[in-house]
Amino acid sequence: MAAPSPQAGNWxxxxxxxxxxxxxxxxxxxEMLAGDHRDRDLQSxxxxxxxxxIGPLPLDLRPRADAILARQLAAAQALAMAMVGNRRQAxxxxxxxxGNDGGNRPVYVNYAA
Known part of the structure:
Protein backbone atom coordinates (compact mmCIF):
# COMPACT_ATOMS: atom_id res chain seq x y z
CA MET A 1 0.00 0.00 0.00
CA ALA A 2 1.54 3.27 -1.10
CA ALA A 3 1.65 6.11 1.38
CA PRO A 4 -0.33 9.21 0.46
CA SER A 5 1.78 12.05 -0.80
CA PRO A 6 2.10 15.18 1.34
CA GLN A 7 0.71 17.12 -1.61
CA ALA A 8 -2.58 15.36 -1.01
CA GLY A 9 -2.68 16.99 2.41
CA ASN A 10 -2.78 13.61 4.12
CA TRP A 11 0.75 13.46 5.55
CA GLU A 31 4.37 -10.76 23.03
CA MET A 32 7.32 -13.02 22.27
CA LEU A 33 9.04 -11.91 25.45
CA ALA A 34 5.86 -12.57 27.40
CA GLY A 35 5.89 -16.16 26.13
CA ASP A 36 2.82 -15.91 23.91
CA HIS A 37 4.69 -17.39 20.95
CA ARG A 38 6.41 -20.37 22.58
CA ASP A 39 4.53 -22.91 20.48
CA ARG A 40 4.50 -20.95 17.23
CA ASP A 41 7.17 -19.98 14.76
CA LEU A 42 7.70 -16.27 14.49
CA GLN A 43 7.97 -14.58 11.16
CA SER A 44 10.94 -12.32 10.85
CA ILE A 54 5.19 11.65 3.53
CA GLY A 55 6.97 14.70 4.84
CA PRO A 56 8.12 15.41 8.37
CA LEU A 57 6.51 13.84 11.41
CA PRO A 58 3.55 15.98 12.54
CA LEU A 59 4.07 17.50 15.98
CA ASP A 60 0.84 16.03 17.31
CA LEU A 61 2.19 12.51 16.57
CA ARG A 62 5.53 13.12 18.33
CA PRO A 63 4.36 11.82 21.74
CA ARG A 64 3.19 8.59 20.12
CA ALA A 65 6.46 8.20 18.21
CA ASP A 66 8.42 8.82 21.43
CA ALA A 67 6.32 6.21 23.27
CA ILE A 68 6.95 3.65 20.52
CA LEU A 69 10.67 4.40 20.66
CA ALA A 70 10.69 3.89 24.44
CA ARG A 71 8.90 0.56 24.00
CA GLN A 72 11.39 -0.49 21.31
CA LEU A 73 14.34 0.33 23.58
CA ALA A 74 12.77 -1.56 26.49
CA ALA A 75 12.06 -4.57 24.25
CA ALA A 76 15.64 -4.52 22.92
CA GLN A 77 16.98 -4.48 26.47
CA ALA A 78 14.68 -7.32 27.49
CA LEU A 79 15.79 -9.35 24.45
CA ALA A 80 19.45 -8.79 25.32
CA MET A 81 18.84 -9.88 28.92
CA ALA A 82 16.93 -12.95 27.74
CA MET A 83 19.80 -13.90 25.42
CA VAL A 84 22.32 -13.55 28.25
CA GLY A 85 20.12 -15.72 30.46
CA ASN A 86 19.84 -18.33 27.72
CA ARG A 87 23.62 -18.41 27.27
CA ARG A 88 24.12 -18.87 31.02
CA GLN A 89 21.54 -21.63 31.12
CA ALA A 90 23.16 -23.38 28.13
CA GLY A 99 30.16 -33.36 34.63
CA ASN A 100 32.86 -30.78 34.05
CA ASP A 101 32.61 -27.48 35.85
CA GLY A 102 35.83 -26.21 34.32
CA GLY A 103 37.96 -26.86 37.42
CA ASN A 104 40.47 -29.58 38.13
CA ARG A 105 38.98 -33.01 38.62
CA PRO A 106 40.05 -35.03 41.64
CA VAL A 107 42.41 -37.91 40.93
CA TYR A 108 42.56 -40.98 43.20
CA VAL A 109 45.66 -43.15 43.23
CA ASN A 110 45.64 -46.67 44.72
CA TYR A 111 48.84 -47.16 46.79
CA ALA A 112 47.77 -50.58 48.14
CA ALA A 113 49.44 -52.55 45.40
Whole structure:
Protein backbone atom coordinates (compact mmCIF):
# COMPACT_ATOMS: atom_id res chain seq x y z
CA MET A 1 0.00 0.00 0.00
CA ALA A 2 1.54 3.27 -1.10
CA ALA A 3 1.65 6.11 1.38
CA PRO A 4 -0.33 9.21 0.46
CA SER A 5 1.78 12.05 -0.80
CA PRO A 6 2.10 15.18 1.34
CA GLN A 7 0.71 17.12 -1.61
CA ALA A 8 -2.58 15.36 -1.01
CA GLY A 9 -2.68 16.99 2.41
CA ASN A 10 -2.78 13.61 4.12
CA TRP A 11 0.75 13.46 5.55
CA UNK A 12 -0.56 13.16 9.10
CA UNK A 13 -2.52 10.04 8.14
CA UNK A 14 0.54 8.65 6.34
CA UNK A 15 2.69 9.14 9.44
CA UNK A 16 -0.01 7.63 11.59
CA UNK A 17 0.01 4.53 9.37
CA UNK A 18 3.82 4.37 9.56
CA UNK A 19 3.66 4.53 13.36
CA UNK A 20 1.00 1.80 13.33
CA UNK A 21 3.46 -0.49 11.52
CA UNK A 22 6.22 0.27 14.03
CA UNK A 23 3.87 -0.29 16.93
CA UNK A 24 2.81 -3.69 15.57
CA UNK A 25 6.46 -4.76 15.28
CA UNK A 26 7.29 -3.81 18.87
CA UNK A 27 4.07 -5.43 20.09
CA UNK A 28 5.15 -8.69 18.41
CA UNK A 29 8.48 -8.58 20.26
CA UNK A 30 6.74 -7.80 23.54
CA GLU A 31 4.37 -10.76 23.03
CA MET A 32 7.32 -13.02 22.27
CA LEU A 33 9.04 -11.91 25.45
CA ALA A 34 5.86 -12.57 27.40
CA GLY A 35 5.89 -16.16 26.13
CA ASP A 36 2.82 -15.91 23.91
CA HIS A 37 4.69 -17.39 20.95
CA ARG A 38 6.41 -20.37 22.58
CA ASP A 39 4.53 -22.91 20.48
CA ARG A 40 4.50 -20.95 17.23
CA ASP A 41 7.17 -19.98 14.76
CA LEU A 42 7.70 -16.27 14.49
CA GLN A 43 7.97 -14.58 11.16
CA SER A 44 10.94 -12.32 10.85
CA UNK A 45 10.09 -8.69 10.45
CA UNK A 46 11.58 -6.45 7.83
CA UNK A 47 13.76 -3.55 8.84
CA UNK A 48 11.64 -0.42 9.12
CA UNK A 49 12.31 2.74 7.22
CA UNK A 50 9.98 5.72 6.96
CA UNK A 51 7.74 5.67 3.91
CA UNK A 52 8.90 7.95 1.14
CA UNK A 53 7.27 11.29 0.37
CA ILE A 54 5.19 11.65 3.53
CA GLY A 55 6.97 14.70 4.84
CA PRO A 56 8.12 15.41 8.37
CA LEU A 57 6.51 13.84 11.41
CA PRO A 58 3.55 15.98 12.54
CA LEU A 59 4.07 17.50 15.98
CA ASP A 60 0.84 16.03 17.31
CA LEU A 61 2.19 12.51 16.57
CA ARG A 62 5.53 13.12 18.33
CA PRO A 63 4.36 11.82 21.74
CA ARG A 64 3.19 8.59 20.12
CA ALA A 65 6.46 8.20 18.21
CA ASP A 66 8.42 8.82 21.43
CA ALA A 67 6.32 6.21 23.27
CA ILE A 68 6.95 3.65 20.52
CA LEU A 69 10.67 4.40 20.66
CA ALA A 70 10.69 3.89 24.44
CA ARG A 71 8.90 0.56 24.00
CA GLN A 72 11.39 -0.49 21.31
CA LEU A 73 14.34 0.33 23.58
CA ALA A 74 12.77 -1.56 26.49
CA ALA A 75 12.06 -4.57 24.25
CA ALA A 76 15.64 -4.52 22.92
CA GLN A 77 16.98 -4.48 26.47
CA ALA A 78 14.68 -7.32 27.49
CA LEU A 79 15.79 -9.35 24.45
CA ALA A 80 19.45 -8.79 25.32
CA MET A 81 18.84 -9.88 28.92
CA ALA A 82 16.93 -12.95 27.74
CA MET A 83 19.80 -13.90 25.42
CA VAL A 84 22.32 -13.55 28.25
CA GLY A 85 20.12 -15.72 30.46
CA ASN A 86 19.84 -18.33 27.72
CA ARG A 87 23.62 -18.41 27.27
CA ARG A 88 24.12 -18.87 31.02
CA GLN A 89 21.54 -21.63 31.12
CA ALA A 90 23.16 -23.38 28.13
CA UNK A 91 26.59 -23.15 29.79
CA UNK A 92 25.21 -24.59 33.02
CA UNK A 93 23.49 -27.38 31.14
CA UNK A 94 26.72 -28.21 29.31
CA UNK A 95 28.55 -28.50 32.66
CA UNK A 96 25.82 -30.70 34.12
CA UNK A 97 25.74 -32.99 31.08
CA UNK A 98 29.52 -33.38 30.90
CA GLY A 99 30.16 -33.36 34.63
CA ASN A 100 32.86 -30.78 34.05
CA ASP A 101 32.61 -27.48 35.85
CA GLY A 102 35.83 -26.21 34.32
CA GLY A 103 37.96 -26.86 37.42
CA ASN A 104 40.47 -29.58 38.13
CA ARG A 105 38.98 -33.01 38.62
CA PRO A 106 40.05 -35.03 41.64
CA VAL A 107 42.41 -37.91 40.93
CA TYR A 108 42.56 -40.98 43.20
CA VAL A 109 45.66 -43.15 43.23
CA ASN A 110 45.64 -46.67 44.72
CA TYR A 111 48.84 -47.16 46.79
CA ALA A 112 47.77 -50.58 48.14
CA ALA A 113 49.44 -52.55 45.40
Missing amino acids: SAAWSAALDALEMDVAAVE SDAWSPPED AMLARVES
